[in-house]
Amino acid sequence: MHHFKRVLFCVFFLSSVFGVGFSYAQCGGGTPVGEVTPIWGTQNGDGVPIPDMTLGQFALVNVVKGIQYEINAFHIQIYYHNGTQHPANRNPVFVRTRFTAEISGQVCVYYSGGGSGLHIKIIGGQNTIDIPRDIPPPNENNxxxxxxxxxxxxxxxxxxxxxxxxxxxxxxxxxxxxxxxxxxxxxxxxxxxxxxxxxxxxxxxxxxxxxxxxxxxxxxxxxxxxxxxxxxxxxxxxxxxxxxxxxxxxxxxxxxxxxxxxxxxxxxxxxxxxxxxxxSDANKIIENTIVGEQTICQGDQASPITGDDFKRRAQHNFNPTFQFQWHYATNPNGIGRTAIAGATQKDFTPDTKTTPFNQAGTYYLFREASVRFKNIGVDEETETILSNAVKVTVLPQPIVSIAPPEKLFCQGENAQIRIKINNGGTPPFTFSYEVNNVPLPPIQSSDNIFYIPVNTSKAGRFNYKYVSVTDGNGCRVTLGDSDDITINPLPTATFLEQNTTLCLNTSKAQIPWVTFTGERPFMVKVKATKPGGTSEEKEFPLKNNENRLVIEHTPNDKGEFTYEILWVRDANGCTTYFTDKKKVVNVVAPSIAPFQDVAWCLPEIVSAVYDNNGNTTITENGYQLSFGDTALDVVVNSVPCCPNPTLKWKVDDGAGAVLNGERQPSAYADGIFFENDTDMDKTYTITYWLECNGQKYNYVTRQIRITPRPQIHFSN
The missing domain is CATH 2.60.120.260 (Galactose-binding domain-like)
Incomplete structure (x- = not known):
């Protein structure tokens, strides 16, 4: 091939280095003339030149164990660095020296033949020392x-x-x-x-x-x-x-x-x-590191869990697909993790209104980053990277129940509303509430029960709004319920404090005492105390149209009667208690002051008449109480109910003769004559009484003793 070559490796040619880690004195002696590194791939050529040398000089040759070398000379000696001679095959016919390196390192080559033009080349063999060849060197990463x-x-x-x-x-x-x-x-x-x-x-x-x-x-x-x-x-x-x-x-x-x-x-x-x-780091598609560990309260808004994004690039003739999928597990290792439906964005915010985050617990969030791609020469494939775990703790929200309170209370009554934390939450708890839209100081409790005081000092209708309960972790549950509570006023009473006086044995009296205000009908409890200290308590229901209490007293007994109202209760069940609210009814009667009996002697004889029978008749044989004589008068004590009683009296001689009189005896115009013509004391009884309002009072008697004169007998 003769096109432009491109490979993933670097090749360097190093300049000669003399004696690296090597003691020349240990070779066969002498001084080095240079360093030679043979080249593989020149087997059919001359090889690599060796510097010219004379006796006492040598060349350092780099060798690899197992590789075969050839030097184009016969007079060659090869030494290890420790001075030991290296085996070699010298052939004078072909004028060459061949050897197979027994070490990887450097050997010393001596030439004793003189002249120049020495070369060394690789003629075969293989590296037999550098193994293993299927793993990189230990502790040499990257x-x-x-x-x-x-x-x-x-x-x-x-x-x-x-x-x-x-x-x-x-x-x-x-x-x-x-x-x-x-x-x-x-x-x-x-x-x-x-x-x-x-x-x-x-x-x-x-x-x-x-x-x-x-x-x-x-x-x-x-x-x-x-x-x-x-x-x-x-x-x-x-x-x-x-x-x-x-x-x-x-x-x-x-x-x-x-x-x-x-x-x-x-x-x-x-x-x-x-x-x-x-x-490089710049070419990392994604680190897939997420952050956002948090503790939230059940039902509260969570914070986003965020992470790095893909570096999106196109490939040769292929557009990769980049996707996220969020998972949750109940352990930090992600074992048994569950994919969260619809959670395929870069970031994720737990929704405390949906499963599983609507339930208290500890959850571990993971983000799976996947790339669908196609490299040269291989099929499409998908690789995924699972992120680190981010812990999300969902604290239980307090579950609150409100015991339905009484909606009606009486002014001054001890009243409260019971709030209970059924479960969830961590003490201490704080309860917030409002009365008529005015926030009141929160109430704290280390227990799971609150008792909310109801202010009954004022009458009226009050709206108690239950705002929230917050636990020790700051988890807050909004309540939003409310109750309208009515504080009914206590019944009141207006008393007629003036005491009442009744005359004995008069008709039953209706004595006004107290007037009530409040919700009718009323119930009243009264304590009645008789003279002598005996008492009785009794409840009196008033009719729907009644708001006054009247004492009915029949004055059959004389003395001071005390009526005391203990309490009054209205139709709302509100009770007002009283102390020392008494009404005194005095039952009295006019009376006659005490007096003494009297004894009178007959007056002196004024004249005597003698009859033929020898009897003497003496006139004026009695005691005459003259008009105006107060000897038999009495003192009359009146009372308010009878300021002017009528004094009446009668005189009885014991034989049926009666003299009746009215007013004081001294006012009797004819006077009162008390006769005694016997030789013994004669006793008269005078009975006094008083009359008023058709009643008779205080019958008292007085004895009047008339003492006779001594008997005088006259003889002829």
């Missing part, structure tokens, strides 16, 4: 090692070991165009080439362990053919039958695992070379 096989062609069969010469290294990314026809071949870790290889008819197999991870665009190609394997064949332009033939190919897509082994081969017939393999 660097190509190319194993060079002489004379290989485009056969698909693996190159034969008998064709192996050695290796050379290239960086991870290279693009070389060269007119050089020689490759520098190394062996056994040498830092200088041990042989040079002609670029006609060879095959190179490159190996590299790459620590890159992800999908990459690579530019690659060589003359005459190239192919790339990463576990399997991923690019094949080996026979140059497919377009673009020998031109470099851009944007071929490969997937690297972070420990991928790349095998890259090319072969060449002859001519100038271009060879390349370009990979």
């Amino acid at each position: 660097k190509w090692r190319g194993h060079f096989y002489k004379g290989a062609n485009e056969s698909d069969t693996p190159p034969l070991p008998s064709k192996y010469l050695g290796y050379f290294d290239l960086p991870e990314s290279f693009n070389t165009v060269t007119n050089s026809t020689l490759f520098q071949i190394y062996s056994q870790g040498s830092t200088v080439p041990r042989l040079l290889a002609n670029s006609d008819y060879f095959r190179i197999r490159f190996l590299m362990r790459s620590t890159r991870k992800g999908l990459y665009y690579v530019n690659l190609g060589a003359d005459d053919g190239t192919r790339l394997e990463i576990d399997t064949l991923v690019y094949d332009n080996w026979d140059n039958k497919s377009d673009p033939k020998w031109e470099p190919v851009n944007n071929q897509i490969i997937k690297l695992s972070g420990n991928s082994l790349l095998s890259y081969e090319f072969y060449n017939g002859n001519g100038k070379l271009q060879y390349l393999f370009e990979i």
